[in-house]
Amino acid sequence: MRSFLILSLAATAIAGTLAALHSENAVGSTPSPLAAYPGFGHDSAGDEARFSHEALNRESLIAGCMNESGFRYVPSPPITVDGAVTKQQLWALVEQDANRQYAKSLSPERATAYSLALAGVPDANDPGLDRIGGCIDAAHRAIPGVFAAYGALLLPFEQLQAEIASDTRVVAGEERWAACMRDAGLAFRTPRDARASLDERRNQARSQTELTRLRTEHARALDRSAACEESTGLQAAISSARVEHESAFVNRYREVLERYRD
Numbered sequence: 176m177r178s179f180l181i182l183s184l185a186a187t188a189i190a191g192t193l194a195a196l197h198s199e200n201a202v203g204s205t206p207s208p209l210a211a212y213p214g215f216g217h218d219s220a221g222d223e224a225r226f227s228h229e230a231l232n233r234e235s236l237i238a239g240c241m242n243e244s245g246f247r248y249v250p251s252p253p254i255t256v257d258g259a260v261t262k263q264q265l266w267a268l269v270e271q272d273a274n275r276q277y278a279k280s281l282s283p284e285r286a287t288a289y290s291l292a293l294a295g296v297p298d299a300n301d302p303g304l305d306r307i308g309g310c311i312d313a314a315h316r317a318i319p320g321v322f323a324a325y326g327a328l329l330l331p332f333e334q335l336q337a338e339i340a341s342d343t344r345v346v347a348g349e350e351r352w353a354a355c356m357r358d359a360g361l362a363f364r365t366p367r368d369a370r371a372s373l374d375e376r377r378n379q380a381r382s383q384t385e386l387t388r389l390r391t392e393h394a395r396a397l398d399r400s401a402a403c404e405e406s407t408g409l410q411a412a413i414s415s416a417r418v419e420h421e422s423a424f425v426n427r428y429r430e431v432l433e434r435y436r437d
Contacts, residue, residue: 209421212432214325215332227253232379233314237293239363240310248310249273324435330346335424340365342416348409355403366400366409373397 202427213225234250251272262366265364269275278289290299295308306312325332327389339345349365356363363369373393404410 207418207421208425212324212433214320214322222321229318229320233318233320236314236317237310240313241292244310246289246292247277248293249277255280277363281312313339321434324432327431327435331424331428335420339416339420341411342420344412345409345416348407351407352400352403352409355407356399359399361396361399363400366404369396369400 207217209215213222214410230253234252237323238248238250250369251274278286281289287297290297291301291309293309294304296304299307315410340405353364356369361369363372377386377389377393380389
């Protein structure tokens with residue numbers, strides 16, 4: 176069903192978001208204490224590898240749960256995508272999922288029973304759902320996952336990012352970075368703004384030729400951004416601010432971080 180796939184995609188998106196965040200806010204030679212806790216982007220490759228392993232284990236739990244409920248369910252790895260995949264291509268992947276095809280083959284009554292067993296609701300495709308139950312929920316409770324602490328501390332973590340972004344060292348560094356980018360004919364306020372704008376343009380490509388051209392422009396702009404971050408001292412400013420603010424974050428939320436550490 177689509178709702179389960181959306182959960183997998185959402186978790187994958189978290190990994191991508193955190194990887195992008197720490198690509199911009201690079202950690203320098205002084206390690207942040209938050210790096211000791213998985214799921215916050217300090218080891219994005221490790222986090223993604225752990226997520227994939229956990230997702231497969233959850234899929235096995237879901238399959239067993241669904242089989243006990245009298246339904247067929249095929250464990251499958253989470254869908255992983257990159258920025259070059261369009262929404263149409265993404266949903267084409269969703270449509271090809273064996274479990275979605277199986278659910279679509281059922282009678283209306285059996286499809287409802289399938290959805291109740293899988294997600295705890297009559298229609299797992301309902302866009303208004305605010306929570307998922309059933310076998311999916313049971314699997315996530317059994318294996319909270321690498322991003323569990325991130326999810327539990329989402330609001331304070333977002334506040335942490337705002338504090339880092341507004342740090343006077345970072346603000347001054349971004350002003351120098353913006354001037355460096357303007358020298359190359361690129362008008363952006365921050366590296367994050369540059370990435371968001373470039374990604375949006377790339378995602379609006381209407382043909383493969385246009386996509387190829389935009390991807391080339393995207394890569395060149397990011398190379399310039401990285402060079403400006405280093406030459407203007409922005410990387411060092413962000414690293415210094417990040418270690419300081421993340422240390423305070425760990426001290427404040429250590430109990431929660433330790434709860435989800437293993």
